[in-house]
Amino acid sequence: xxxxxxxxxxxxxxxxxxxxxxxxxxAILENRLPPGTALSVPALADRMSISRSPVRExxxxxxxxxxxxxxxxxxxxxxxxxxxxxxxxxxVRESLEGLAARLATERLDVAALTRLEEILAAHERxxxxxxxxxxxxxxxxxxxxxxxxxxxxxxxxxxxxxLQGRAHLGLHTLWRHPxxxxxxxxxxxxxxxxMAAGDPDAAERAARNHVTRLRVRLSQATERAPGAEEGPTQxxxxxxxxxATHRGx
Amino acid sequence: xxxxxxxxxxxxxxxxxxxxxxxxxxAILENRLPPGTALSVPALADRMSISRSPVRExxxxxxxxxxxxxxxxxxxxxxxxxxxxxxxxxxVRESLEGLAARLATERLDVAALTRLEEILAAHERxxxxxxxxxxxxxxxxxxxxxxxxxxxxxxxxxxxxxLQGRAHLGLHTLWRHPxxxxxxxxxxxxxxxxMAAGDPDAAERAARNHVTRLRVRLSQATERAPGAEEGPTQxxxxxxxxxATHRGx
DNA sequence: GGTCACCACATTACATGCAATGTGTTGATG
DNA sequence: CATCAACACATTGCATGTAATGTGGTGACC
Numbered sequence: 229x230x231x232x233x234x235x236x237x238x239x240x241x242x243x244x245x246x247x248x249x250x251x252x253x254x255a256i257l258e259n260r261l262p263p264g265t266a267l268s269v270p271a272l273a274d275r276m277s278i279s280r281s282p283v284r285e286x287x288x289x290x291x292x293x294x295x296x297x298x299x300x301x302x303x304x305x306x307x308x309x310x311x312x313x314x315x316x317x318x319x320v321r322e323s324l325e326g327l328a329a330r331l332a333t334e335r336l337d338v339a340a341l342t343r344l345e346e347i348l349a350a351h352e353r354x355x356x357x358x359x360x361x362x363x364x365x366x367x368x369x370x371x372x373x374x375x376x377x378x379x380x381x382x383x384x385x386x387x388x389x390x391l392q393g394r395a396h397l398g399l400h401t402l403w404r405h406p407x408x409x410x411x412x413x414x415x416x417x418x419x420x421x422x423m424a425a426g427d428p429d430a431a432e433r434a435a436r437n438h439v440t441r442l443r444v445r446l447s448q449a450t451e452r453a454p455g456a457e458e459g460p461t462q463x464x465x466x467x468x469x470x471x472a473t474h475r476g477x
Numbered sequence: 478x479x480x481x482x483x484x485x486x487x488x489x490x491x492x493x494x495x496x497x498x499x500x501x502x503x504a505i506l507e508n509r510l511p512p513g514t515a516l517s518v519p520a521l522a523d524r525m526s527i528s529r530s531p532v533r534e535x536x537x538x539x540x541x542x543x544x545x546x547x548x549x550x551x552x553x554x555x556x557x558x559x560x561x562x563x564x565x566x567x568x569v570r571e572s573l574e575g576l577a578a579r580l581a582t583e584r585l586d587v588a589a590l591t592r593l594e595e596i597l598a599a600h601e602r603x604x605x606x607x608x609x610x611x612x613x614x615x616x617x618x619x620x621x622x623x624x625x626x627x628x629x630x631x632x633x634x635x636x637x638x639x640l641q642g643r644a645h646l647g648l649h650t651l652w653r654h655p656x657x658x659x660x661x662x663x664x665x666x667x668x669x670x671x672m673a674a675g676d677p678d679a680a681e682r683a684a685r686n687h688v689t690r691l692r693v694r695l696s697q698a699t700e701r702a703p704g705a706e707e708g709p710t711q712x713x714x715x716x717x718x719x720x721a722t723h724r725g726x
Numbered sequence: 727g728g729t730c731a732c733c734a735c736a737t738t739a740c741a742t743g744c745a746a747t748g749t750g751t752t753g754a755t756g
Numbered sequence: 757c758a759t760c761a762a763c764a765c766a767t768t769g770c771a772t773g774t775a776a777t778g779t780g781g782t783g784a785c786c
Contacts, residue, residue, distance in 0.1 A: 242769095243769080244770070245769075269737075269738080270737070270738095271736095278771090280771080280772080281769075282769075285537070288534070292541055300738095300778085301778040301779075302736090302737075302779075316631060317632050319576070319632075320573070320632045320633050320636065323575075323576045324569070326572075327568070327569070327572045331568075381569065383565055383568075383569045383640065383643075387569065387636055391632065394632075492739080493739080493740070517766080519766080519768095520766095528741040529740095531740065549748085549768095550768075551748080
């Protein structure tokens with residue numbers, strides 16, 4: 229029974245696996261599939277009216293991205309980002325956002341600068357109008373996205389992209405600091421100003437500072453509303469061919 | 478015709494896909510499959526006497542790792558790392574190795590310190606005995622690997638692991654600086670000393686410096702022996718949903 | 727009522743079939 | 757001799773079949 233769709237558009241840019249990936253990723257990031265949700269390949273394939281192959285591929289990409297977790301004999305599920313994990317993520321992001329801001333400043337042009345201004349303005353508007361958490365997060369993501377794309381460093385862009393995805397996922401679950409959006413916007417302005425002034429050092433400091441404060445606020449917020457304080461929740465790091473060099477007893 | 482292997486050990490830790498991945502990764506990193514080599518899924522499946530499914534999965538993981546590149550209608554091939562790409566990679570590594578060294582210093586214990594000493598000693602031995610480029614690279618990798626594992630930061634570990642893989646791949650092709658191994662060892666010692674002294678700042682600086690110099694030496698070496706100087710060989714960055722914020726003409 | 731064995735189910739991981747599609751080659755033609 | 761058209765090939769991407777395996781629930785038994 230070859231489903232209903234008679235000829236599956238194999239045309240340009242179709243790529244069922246990619247579509248499935250994009251769809252699932254978006255659903256996860258928008259919290260439509262909250263952490264812990266089972267990602268059954270057969271079920272998803274059925275719902276999307278495609279076969280299991282592309283879905284399986286999509287799920288594996290999600291796992292690779294850290295947005296999903298493979299549970300031995302129960303399939304995959306949407307990752308639950310715990311606070312410690314998120315904190316560690318911010319530690320890495322701190323360095324890299326700083327680096328991105330520095331590189332971006334060095335490669336900045338008028339168009340990019342204008343673009344950043346637009347984003348800040350839109351962000352301000354969102355906060356003024358009380359556009360909701362989702363709208364804030366979107367502007368926040370755009371700001372960082374533009375900066376890292378300006379860096380011109382492929383590796384940096386890819387890594388930050390992934391880290392932001394993970395962070396985003398975590399933020400849906402944890403953290404509800406009422407002033408956070410406003411503080412973030414103010415810090416973004418500081419980064420922007422340093423960049424506009426053509427000061428890479430200042431831009432790096434400002435960006436690092438921004439992430440550091442995000443991390444601190446996260447810790448503070450979770451301190452008084454403990455969610456997973458017991459147990460370090462230390463993810464077992466499957467020694468990634470680290471044993472290759474082991475030999476002794 | 479289910480091949481020869483009658484019952485395919487599906488037992489613990491089997492996982493054909495993973496085995497295939499490990500095998501291919503090792504082959505690529507050891508330069509047994511030099512950059513540009515075609516990675517035909519059917520051919521590999523045939524050679525390994527398994528079906529295409531696990532091989533396809535392995536190849537996709539390699540692509541994700543950046544060790545292989547997907548060529549539209551010709552399958553995948555082992556990535557050719559060009560100098561600019563490698564240089565950019567080192568820029569990122571600079572920040573992250575610095576961070577790793579800092580964090581590692583803060584979490585250092587006697588056992589780890591001893592382990593680092595062992596590696597330095599082994600490295601020294603390799604260089605003294607002229608153990609060859611491969612042996613040097615191995616010690617180099619071990620050193621960095623131990624440090625990042627000490628950092629205790631899962632994200633950092635994963636990212637550096639991948640970056641080191643890519644760098645390793647590039648180094649097979651490019652770069653033949655006769656003194657490089659000796660210089661690297663000396664710089665490793667500096668990092669070690671700062672760590673042993675319990676000085677996170679110094680450790681970070683030393684580690685960053687180390688990578689910076691690797692990068693500079695790379696540029697110098699390729700300056701006089703241009704391999705791919707013509708054409709920026711800029712890898713097309715498949716706009717990674719970056720276009721989401723694009724709109725204007 | 728609690729414990730344990732059993733059973734049906736869901737899922738994975740792998741094998742394999744198959745149509746669509748671009749590549750490279752070969753041979754015909756101007 | 758160069759150009760071009762037709763062809764056979766290899767490969768991908770997707771669909772689907774299947775055995776092995778662990779989960780969860782259900783009922784019997786103590």
